[in-house]
Amino acid sequence: MKNIFVPNPKEAESIQIIREVAAQFERPVLLFSGGKDSITLVRLAQKAFYPAKIPFPLLHVDTGHNFPETIRFRDQLVEELGLELIVRNVQDAIDQGKVQEEKGRYSSRNSLQTTTLLDAIEEFKFDACIGGARRDEEKARAKERVFSVRDDFGQWDEKNQRPELFDMLNGKVHQGQNVRAFPISNWTELDVWEYIKTENIQIPSIYFAHRRETFVRDGMIWTASEHVYREEHEEVEERMVRFRTVGDMTCTAAVLSEAETLEEVVDEIRASTISERGARIDDKRSEAAMESRKKVGYF
Amino acid sequence: MSTENRKLINIATAGSVDDGKSTLIGRLLYDTKSLTTDKLEAIERNSKQKGFDYLDFSLATDGLVAEREQGITIDVAHIYFNTQKTNYIIADTPGHVEYTRNMVTGASTSQVAIILIDARKGVIEQTYRHFFINNLLRVGHVIVAINKMDLVDFDQQVFEDIKADFEGLIEKSDYNDDQVTFIPVSALHGDNIATGSDKMDWYQGPSLLDYLEDLEIDELEDHSAARFSVQYVVRPKTDAHHDFRGFAGKLYGGNIAVGDEVTVLPTFTTTKVKAIHFFDQEFDEAVPGSSITITLEDEVNVSRGDMLVKSSELPKSEKQLSATICQVNSKPLKIGAKYILQHGVNQVLAKVDSIEGLVHTDFSGGEAADQLKLNDIGKVNFRLSKPIHFDPYKESKSNGSFILIDESSYDTTSVGFIQ
Numbered sequence: 001m002k003n004i005f006v007p008n009p010k011e012a013e014s015i016q017i018i019r020e021v022a023a024q025f026e027r028p029v030l031l032f033s034g035g036k037d038s039i040t041l042v043r044l045a046q047k048a049f050y051p052a053k054i055p056f057p058l059l060h061v062d063t064g065h066n067f068p069e070t071i072r073f074r075d076q077l078v079e080e081l082g083l084e085l086i087v088r089n090v091q092d093a094i095d096q097g098k099v100q101e102e103k104g105r106y107s108s109r110n111s112l113q114t115t116t117l118l119d120a121i122e123e124f125k126f127d128a129c130i131g132g133a134r135r136d137e138e139k140a141r142a143k144e145r146v147f148s149v150r151d152d153f154g155q156w157d158e159k160n161q162r163p164e165l166f167d168m169l170n171g172k173v174h175q176g177q178n179v180r181a182f183p184i185s186n187w188t189e190l191d192v193w194e195y196i197k198t199e200n201i202q203i204p205s206i207y208f209a210h211r212r213e214t215f216v217r218d219g220m221i222w223t224a225s226e227h228v229y230r231e232e233h234e235e236v237e238e239r240m241v242r243f244r245t246v247g248d249m250t251c252t253a254a255v256l257s258e259a260e261t262l263e264e265v266v267d268e269i270r271a272s273t274i275s276e277r278g279a280r281i282d283d284k285r286s287e288a289a290m291e292s293r294k295k296v297g298y299f
Numbered sequence: 300m301s302t303e304n305r306k307l308i309n310i311a312t313a314g315s316v317d318d319g320k321s322t323l324i325g326r327l328l329y330d331t332k333s334l335t336t337d338k339l340e341a342i343e344r345n346s347k348q349k350g351f352d353y354l355d356f357s358l359a360t361d362g363l364v365a366e367r368e369q370g371i372t373i374d375v376a377h378i379y380f381n382t383q384k385t386n387y388i389i390a391d392t393p394g395h396v397e398y399t400r401n402m403v404t405g406a407s408t409s410q411v412a413i414i415l416i417d418a419r420k421g422v423i424e425q426t427y428r429h430f431f432i433n434n435l436l437r438v439g440h441v442i443v444a445i446n447k448m449d450l451v452d453f454d455q456q457v458f459e460d461i462k463a464d465f466e467g468l469i470e471k472s473d474y475n476d477d478q479v480t481f482i483p484v485s486a487l488h489g490d491n492i493a494t495g496s497d498k499m500d501w502y503q504g505p506s507l508l509d510y511l512e513d514l515e516i517d518e519l520e521d522h523s524a525a526r527f528s529v530q531y532v533v534r535p536k537t538d539a540h541h542d543f544r545g546f547a548g549k550l551y552g553g554n555i556a557v558g559d560e561v562t563v564l565p566t567f568t569t570t571k572v573k574a575i576h577f578f579d580q581e582f583d584e585a586v587p588g589s590s591i592t593i594t595l596e597d598e599v600n601v602s603r604g605d606m607l608v609k610s611s612e613l614p615k616s617e618k619q620l621s622a623t624i625c626q627v628n629s630k631p632l633k634i635g636a637k638y639i640l641q642h643g644v645n646q647v648l649a650k651v652d653s654i655e656g657l658v659h660t661d662f663s664g665g666e667a668a669d670q671l672k673l674n675d676i677g678k679v680n681f682r683l684s685k686p687i688h689f690d691p692y693k694e695s696k697s698n699g700s701f702i703l704i705d706e707s708s709y710d711t712t713s714v715g716f717i718q
Contacts, residue, residue, distance in 0.1 A: 002556075002583045002584055003581075003582050003583045003584070004554075004582060004583065004584045004585070004586065005575065005577050005582035005584065005585040005586065005589055005591065006304065006586055006589075007304075007577075007585075007586070007588050007589040007590065008304045009304070009307040009386075009588055010307065010386070011590075012549065012588055012589060012590040013590075015590035016530065016549045016590050019530040019531045019547055019548070019590070020530060020644065022531055023530055023531045023603055023644070046578070047577070047578040048531075048547065048590070049531070049533055049547070050533075050576070050578050050579060050592070051533070051535045051537070051539070051540045051543055051545075051579075052533045052534060052535040052536075052537075052540075052543075053535070053537075135377045135379070136377075136378075136379045142376045142377050142378065143375065143376050143377075162710055162711045163375075163400060163401070163403075163404045163627045163711055163714075164404065164711075165403070165404055165407040165627075165700070165702055165711070165714045166407045166408060166696065166697065166700055167408070167549075167697075168641055168643065168644075168700075168701075168702050170641065170702065170704055170709070170711045172639070172704055172709035173709060174709065185377075186377065186379070186388055188379045188381065190381065191386070272335070
């Protein structure tokens with residue numbers, strides 16, 4: 001019997017995009033957060049260039065408030081696949097007085113990442129940053145291009161975007177400009193989870209149900225940690241939870257869950273009723289939150 | 300990969316502001332349970348705020364802040380939903396006269412188009428334009444959704460009259476009757492969207508979603524000759540894969556198999572396919588749409604931008620081109636202008652030799668012109684610095700299209716369909 005390759009259309013598209021990035025740019029980098037989307041990107045990049053190694057480094061902009069499980073996972077993955085990892089710390093930008101730490105109830109270092117990211121782009125002269133953003137995540141992302149041109153200040157001009165026709169990607173940019181490339185633009189959260197399951201991809205343990213010290217605020221479950229502002233009356237309690245996205249501890253809410261295996265997680269996502277970014281505290285600040293952050297260079 | 304891959308259907312929607320396009324999409328999301336509770340709550344809240352006595356599903360799709368204020372959509376927005384057997388992507392494009400560009404962009408990746416007609420208004424100028432674009436881009440299947448049937452008492456005669464009107468347009472196009480399907484719907488109330496309607500017994504056809512679900516993968520693909528454009532040369536230079544030299548790219552149009560005799564373009568050297576790799580597996584054959592890595596029997600010179608084709612199915616190789624151009628940038632295309640022409644992943648320089656004229660987007664012919672402005676469509680002749688290896692767009696979407704890139708701004712200024 002003939003062994004015929006039939007592609008997963010979304011995977012094929014992503015691989016095509018990643019290969020275009022590697023071919024069209026001199027210094028691409030993969031923005032790696034340790035979350036499931038960037039882990040998926042790493043697998044896709046592996047497939048794109050196999051048996052060669054991934055021809056670009058990973059960049060992690062570390063807020064210093066990451067879940068320790070994520071950092072351990074990151075280091076292990078890099079080690080196993082022989083990847084090059086660059087880490088730049090938000091703490092450095094704070095220490096240098098470039099950005100100011102937020103204070104109080106909803107304080108987070110999430111938006112401070114932008115400065116560190118832009119500094120790293122300048123330091124390494126990256127001309128393309130590969131990100132795991134998906135158009136279904138949030139309304140403002142629905143109009144994002146696969147190759148999104150940013151100016152020297154990292155700014156996104158949504159009214160002046162290049163049209164993208166068929167699957168032809170135009171990555172030509174001027175000195176100082178760079179491109180944010182989004183290979184999994186057309187994936188949904190469920191697509192990602194089903195892929196992780198089919199491919200049996202390892203992900204950080206916090207995606208699975210575990211017991212954790214938490215407290216409840218505004219109907220959301222927050223991690224009790226020295227990094228997360230908490231008022232005295234907000235009582236800490238151990239709960240069985242998992243995370244649907246892995247961002248900074250200060251802006252990622254947990255959900256109550258018993259899903260301990262990938263199978264159970266996928267089933268839970270399928271049946272779920274709260275959209276993924278519903279658990280991102282930074283987006284709750286205002287309806288137009290994501291759009292405002294993107295305009296100033298948040299990826 | 301597993302055989303459990305869902306089929307993927309890309310849909311272009313087009314329609315003017317008032318004919319309920321956003322409502323239709325919102326309804327599809329709602330009926331396929333693709334709207335999550337928090338989104339649904341936001342819709343309920345917003346609908347109440349605006350004083351509506353129904354759910355305004357259009358709020359499920361409108362994106363940017365400016366648009367929320369204006370209540371319209373202004374660019375291509377992508378919307379996703381899944382059913383058990385299909386992944387859907389809707390490219391929602393606006394219906395304004397000045398946004399031909401966006402319609403062309405949305406249609407370029409779509410196999411199905413939904414054209415909405417307001418049952419109270421019938422076929423209007425906008426309808427001509429949408430249908431024209433779908434015809435130009437060869438979108439394989441067109442669904443004409445005659446909407447707001449609730450506002451014309453679900454009257455069969457209204458539906459039949461509009462259908463007869465539209466059939467006049469089909470005659471002027473390249474479409475066959477069986478590529479165009481008419482469905483009477485009420486997006487607001489859900490009639491014939493995901494389920495049938497108990498108010499239109501006279502309609503025997505499928506609901507919109509049933510029609511989409513029944514489309515076969517074979518009906519969605521562009522079948523022509525196999526074209527493999529090389530994106531990247533994979534050379535591991537490791538001990539384990541010392542001599543590995545693979546050509547990574549995407550396959551279009553037809554299958555390719557180990558042992559096939561292939562010609563490398565532009566060198567016209569011939570060799571055979573040695574192996575087809577996908578990640579750590581090898582296959583005997585691959586189907587169109589595959590992102591694979593191919594190794595060849597002989598040590599031939601192949602680099603990015605080259606194309607592998609079966610030696611029995613050579614494309615045209617020419618330095619002069621005639622193409623229908625849609626201008627997608629505000630800087631006009633003029634005679635004598637030079638561009639970077641990107642055909643697949645290959646780039647050459649191109650010069651505008653002559654402009655034959657504009658094509659009216661309503662099937663009414665054309666007129667002479669010495670330039671193409673934003674949203675204009677026209678016939679243009681080019682001279683190229685090097686030959687490209689193409690098929691006419693009518694035979695191959697992927698190998699018959701190109702984009703033009705401005706040499707100074709690097710913006711994508713135009714899209715071309717080769718004759």
